[in-house]
Amino acid sequence: MISINHYLALATVMFLCGTLGVLFRRNLLLVLMSVELMLNAVNLVFVAGSRLVNNLDGQVMVFFIITVAACEAGVGLAMVIALYRRYGTVETSFLRMLRG
Amino acid sequence: MLFWLILFLPLFGAVLNGLVLRRASKTVSHVVGSAALVGAFICALLTYLDFMRSGGHAQVIPGMEWIEAGSFKAPFNYILDRLSGMMLLIITGIGSLIHIYAGGYMHEEKNTYRFFAYLNLFVFMMLQLVMGDNLLVMFIGWEGVGLCSYLLIGYWYESDDNAAAGMKAFLVNRIGDIGFLLGIFLTFQTFHTVSFSQLKELILTAGASLNGEQIHAIGWITLALFVGACGKSAQLPLYVWLPDAMAGPTPVSALIHAATMVTAGVYMMTRVNFLFYLAPTTQMIVASVGAATALFAATIALVQYDIKKVLAYSTVSQLGYMVLGCGLGAYTAGVFHLFTHACFKALLFLGAGSVITAMHHKQDMREMGGLRKYMPVTHLVMLIGVLAIIGFPGFSGFFSKDEILWKAWTAGDRFHILWGMGTIAAVCTAFYMVRLLMLTFYGPNRSDHHTREHLHETSVVMWGPLVVLALLSFGGGYLNVPHVIPFPEHGLFEEYLAPVLAIPAQAAEHWEHLHAEHEAGEEWAVMAVSVLGMLLASFSAILLYGRGFSPLSTALATRFQGIHRTLSNKYYVDEFYASAVVLPLKDMSYFLWKIVDVAIIDGIVNGVSQACMLVSGLTSFRMSGSLHRHGMVMLVGILCMLTVLLF
Numbered sequence: 001m002i003s004i005n006h007y008l009a010l011a012t013v014m015f016l017c018g019t020l021g022v023l024f025r026r027n028l029l030l031v032l033m034s035v036e037l038m039l040n041a042v043n044l045v046f047v048a049g050s051r052l053v054n055n056l057d058g059q060v061m062v063f064f065i066i067t068v069a070a071c072e073a074g075v076g077l078a079m080v081i082a083l084y085r086r087y088g089t090v091e092t093s094f095l096r097m098l099r100g
Numbered sequence: 101m102l103f104w105l106i107l108f109l110p111l112f113g114a115v116l117n118g119l120v121l122r123r124a125s126k127t128v129s130h131v132v133g134s135a136a137l138v139g140a141f142i143c144a145l146l147t148y149l150d151f152m153r154s155g156g157h158a159q160v161i162p163g164m165e166w167i168e169a170g171s172f173k174a175p176f177n178y179i180l181d182r183l184s185g186m187m188l189l190i191i192t193g194i195g196s197l198i199h200i201y202a203g204g205y206m207h208e209e210k211n212t213y214r215f216f217a218y219l220n221l222f223v224f225m226m227l228q229l230v231m232g233d234n235l236l237v238m239f240i241g242w243e244g245v246g247l248c249s250y251l252l253i254g255y256w257y258e259s260d261d262n263a264a265a266g267m268k269a270f271l272v273n274r275i276g277d278i279g280f281l282l283g284i285f286l287t288f289q290t291f292h293t294v295s296f297s298q299l300k301e302l303i304l305t306a307g308a309s310l311n312g313e314q315i316h317a318i319g320w321i322t323l324a325l326f327v328g329a330c331g332k333s334a335q336l337p338l339y340v341w342l343p344d345a346m347a348g349p350t351p352v353s354a355l356i357h358a359a360t361m362v363t364a365g366v367y368m369m370t371r372v373n374f375l376f377y378l379a380p381t382t383q384m385i386v387a388s389v390g391a392a393t394a395l396f397a398a399t400i401a402l403v404q405y406d407i408k409k410v411l412a413y414s415t416v417s418q419l420g421y422m423v424l425g426c427g428l429g430a431y432t433a434g435v436f437h438l439f440t441h442a443c444f445k446a447l448l449f450l451g452a453g454s455v456i457t458a459m460h461h462k463q464d465m466r467e468m469g470g471l472r473k474y475m476p477v478t479h480l481v482m483l484i485g486v487l488a489i490i491g492f493p494g495f496s497g498f499f500s501k502d503e504i505l506w507k508a509w510t511a512g513d514r515f516h517i518l519w520g521m522g523t524i525a526a527v528c529t530a531f532y533m534v535r536l537l538m539l540t541f542y543g544p545n546r547s548d549h550h551t552r553e554h555l556h557e558t559s560v561v562m563w564g565p566l567v568v569l570a571l572l573s574f575g576g577g578y579l580n581v582p583h584v585i586p587f588p589e590h591g592l593f594e595e596y597l598a599p600v601l602a603i604p605a606q607a608a609e610h611w612e613h614l615h616a617e618h619e620a621g622e623e624w625a626v627m628a629v630s631v632l633g634m635l636l637a638s639f640s641a642i643l644l645y646g647r648g649f650s651p652l653s654t655a656l657a658t659r660f661q662g663i664h665r666t667l668s669n670k671y672y673v674d675e676f677y678a679s680a681v682v683l684p685l686k687d688m689s690y691f692l693w694k695i696v697d698v699a700i701i702d703g704i705v706n707g708v709s710q711a712c713m714l715v716s717g718l719t720s721f722r723m724s725g726s727l728h729r730h731g732m733v734m735l736v737g738i739l740c741m742l743t744v745l746l747f
Binding site for chain 1: 724725726727728731732735
C-alpha cells in the first residue's frame with residue numbers, strides 16, 4: 001500500500017535533485033530543466049495532499065502551476081537563445097555580468 | 101452634398117497623391133492634383149450659383165460636433181455667405197489654374213507627388229480657414245495653411261537656404277498666431293461664444309447695451325486679432341518672412357504667397373468687421389500699419405534685381421493697401437483689392453515663373469532683357485498684369501486701388517497723410533513694375549550664349565492659365581466702377597458685399613463719413629493725382645531701363661549711393677532682427693542648454709547616481725557574479741528564514 005509518506009519522500013528527492021541541478025549544473029538549459037523538476041515536485045505534493053483530504057483545490061492549483069511553468073519555460077528559453085546569440089555560449093561560468 | 105465635395109476633393113487629392121500614388125509618374129500626380137481642384141471649382145461654382153439664386157443670405161452648414169465643454173462649443177460648422185462664397189471661387193478657381201500651370205513648371209523634377217499632395221492639402225486647409233463658422237475652425241485652417249506654406253517653401257530642402265526660409269516663415273507666423281490665439285481666448289471670455297454668426301447676432305442685437313468693459317475688451321480683441329493678421333498678411337513689423345518665402349517653387353509663390361494665404365488676415369478682419377467697427381483706435385492702428393507697409397515695401401522693391409523678390413515686396417505693399425482699406429472701415433474696397441490682386445499677382449508670379457523656366461532657373465533681371473522676342477505670349481500677359489497692378493485706367497488695379505485711396509482721402513483730415521503714403525506707394529509701384537517689365541522683356545538680351553540658345557515660349561499648359569488670368573486681371577475691375585465714371589453698372593461689388601458688413605448702432609456716428617456724398621470733382625482730382633503720378637513714374641522707368649541699364653540709372657545709383665544701398669539691403673531690417681531678437685535668443689538658449697541643463701540639472705542627476713555607485717562599490721566586492729554562488733546564497737538565506745519562522 002502506497003501511503004502519503006511515499007509521495008512526500010519522492011517529492012523531496014525530486015526537489016533536492018532539482019535544487020542540486022540549479023546550483024551545480026553549468027549549462028543554462030539544464031538549469032532550466034532543473035527548475036521544472038522543482039516545480040513538478042511541488043505539483044506532486046499538491047496532488048497527493050488534495051487526494052489525502054479529498055479536496056480538489058490542490059489539483060486546481062497544479063493547473064495554475066503548470067501554466068506558469070510553461071510561461072517561465074518560454075521566457076527562460078528565449079533568454080537562453082538571446083544569450084547564445086550574444087555571447088555564443090550558454091555556459092554559466094561565462095555569465096558573470098552581476099559581478100559587483 | 102456638393103458643398104462637402106468642395107471641401108474634401110482637395111483633401112482626397114492630397115491623400116491619393118501623398119500616400120497612394122507615391123510611385124506614379126509626374127503626369128499622374130499632375131492630373132490627380134489638378135483634377136481634384138478643377139472638380140472642387142466646378143462644385144464651388146454650382147454651389148455658389150445656387151446660393152446666389154436663393155438670395156445670397158448667409159447660411160450655416162452644420163458639420164460634426166467637435167469640442168463641447170460646459171458653455172464652450174466649437175463644432176465643425178461652416179458658413180456660406182457672400183464673403184466666403186467669393187473666397188471659395190477665388191481659391192478653387194485661381195487654385196485650379198495654378199495647379200495646371202504647376203505641371204508645366206515642375207516638368208524637370210524627378211517626381212512631383214509630394215508637391216501636388218502639399219498643394220492640395222494647402223487648398224483644403226485654406227477652405228477650412230475661409231469656410232469655418234467659428235474662430236477655432238478658422239484657426240485650424242490658419243495653422244494648416246501655415247504648415248503647408250512651410251512645407252512648400254522648403255520643397256527643395258536639399259539647400260539649407262530654402263529650409264531656413266521655410267523655418268523663418270513658420271517662426272514669424274508663430275508670433276502672429278499668439279496674437280490670434282489671445283484674440284480667440286478674449287472673445288470667448290467676453291462673449292461666451294467663438295462662432296461668427298452668433299457673435300454678429302450678439303453684437304448687432306445687443307446694440308447700445310454693450311457696457312464699457314465689453315467695448316474695452318473689443319479694443320483688445322481686435323488688436324490681438326490684428327497681430328495675427330500682421331503675421332499672416334505680412335504687415336510691418338512681421339513681413340520679413342514673405343520675401344524669403346520666394347525660395348519655394350514659383351507656383352507656390354503665386355498660390356500661397358500672393359493669391360490666397362497671405363490674404364487670410366484681410367479676410368479674417370472682414371469676417372469680424374462688426375468688432376473692428378466698434379474699436380476706432382484699433383482701426384486707426386490698422387490703417388496706419390497698412391499705409392506704412394504699402395510705402396515701406398514699395399520703396400524696397402525699387403532697387404531689387406531678383407524678379408521674384410520684386411514681386412514679393414510688391415505683394416507686401418499691395419497687402420498693405422488691403423489692410424489700409426480695412427483700417428479705414430472700407431472693407432469692400434479692401435476685399436475688392438484682395439480679389440483683383442489675387443488675379444493680377446497670380447498672373448505676374450506665373451509669368452515670372454515662365455520667364456524663370458525659360459532662363460533655366462535664373463532669377464536675376466540683370467541677366468534677362470529682350471525676352472519679348474522669344475516669349476511673345478508671356479510678354480503680352482505680363483504687360484496686362486503690370487498695367488493692372490500699376491493702376492492703369494481701365495485695368496482692374498485702377499478701380500480697386502483708387503477706391504482705397506479715395507476712401508483714405510475722404511476719411512477725414514487725420515487720414516490725409518495715409519492717403520499721401522498710399523499715393524507715393526502707388527507711384528513707386530508703377531516705377532518698379534515698369535522697371536521689371538523693361539528689364540525682363542525689352543532692351544538687349546544680357547544672358548549668356550548658352551541660355552540664349554534655349555530661350556523659347558513655354559508650353560500651352562503654362563501659358564493657357566496665364567491667358568485666363570490676364571482676362572480676369574483686365575476685366576475684374578469692372579465689377580466695382582466708381583459712380584463718377586460713366587459706365588452702365590456702378591458699385592456692383594459694394595452692393596454685393598453689403599450684407600456681410602455691419603456697423604453696430606453705437607458706432608454708426610463714427611463711420612458716417614463712409615456713406616457721405618462728395619463732389620464728383622474732388623474724386624476726379626484724387627484720381628488724376630494718382631494716375632498722373634503713375635504715368636510719370638512709368639515714363640521715368642521706361643526712360644531709365646527701356647534699353648537695358650541706361651547710363652542715367654547707374655549715375656543715379658552712384659549719386660544716391662547711401663539711399664541705394666539702404667534700399668538694396670531692405671533697410672537692414674533682417675540684420676536688425678538678427679542682432680536684436682535672434683542673437684539674444686540664441687545666446688539665452690545656449691545658456692539654458694549648456695549651463696542650466698547640462699551643468700546644473702544633468703550635474704545633479706549624474707552626481708546622485710555617481711554617489712550611489714561610489715557607496716555601493718564599497719560593499720559590492722563580495723559579489724563574484726557567479727550564478728551558482730548567488731543561487732547558493734539565496735538557498736541558504738531561505739533555509740535560515742524558514743528555520744527562524746518554523747522553530
